[in-house]
Amino acid sequence: MTKVDRRILKTQDAIQTAMIELMSEKPFDGITIQDISDKANVNRGTVYLHYQDKYDLLDKLIEEHIKQMQEICTWACEMDWSEATQVLFEYFERNYLFFATMLASKGAPSFRNRFQEFLIQEFKDEVDISEDKNRDLDEEVMLRFMATAYAGSVEWWITNQMPHPPQDMANQVGILLKRIVEVV
Structure with a gap:
């Protein structure tokens, strides 16, 4: 595995941070590569060295966060609902500007x-349609319901400036998810 130069990582981080900050200030369509390079304090050519355009930058930024959440879920899946959810809510809190921008931005629908697709994949192992109580339910409907409820809770929490600490939100959402799985 090749090691990536720290300067490259630092530059990419500066560019990504600039993009998030700009998206929190103005609509995505109004952001230019020059805006990004100015905010990141790098040359326009440096932005193009790492990303094809602002759409590629946004896509890579989103992918990086999805990947990090997948990595968290890989080791957190052994925990109970509330504990695993707390780890994710702490991640959302650490990356508040990203999630606030993505959930509020018309430029990143x-x-x-x-x-939600990430959540559906993560919930697949938790839903068992072979049980008698679930026999009349469609697995896809169950998964979409859980993912939508979870995403909606995160969106509400973020857009309301995190009115509860991550552990409180995780506890409440974890209990609700557990009830859904046990009830269905």
């Missing part, structure tokens, strides 16, 4: 869909 695909984020919510990708977030």
Whole structure:
């Protein structure tokens, strides 16, 4: 595995941070590569060295967060609902500007869909339609219901400036998810 130069990572981080900050200030369509390079304090050519355009930058930014959430879920899946959910809510809190921007931005409508698809994949192992109580239910409907409820809770929490600490939200959402799985 090749090691990536720290300077490259630092530059990419500066560009990504600039993009998030700009998206929190103005609509995505109004952001230019020059805006991004000015905010990141890099040359326009440097932005193009790492990304094809602002759409590629946004896509890679979203993918990086989805990947990090997948990595969290890989080791957190052994925990109970509330504990695993707390780890994710702490991640959302650490990355508040990203999630606030993506969930509030009209320029990133695909984020919510990708977030929900990520959640559906993570919930697949938790839903068992072979049980008698679930026999009349469609697995896809159950998964979409859980993912939509979870994403909606995160969106509400973020857009309301995190009115509860991550552990409180995780506890409440974890209990609700557990009830859904046990009830269905």
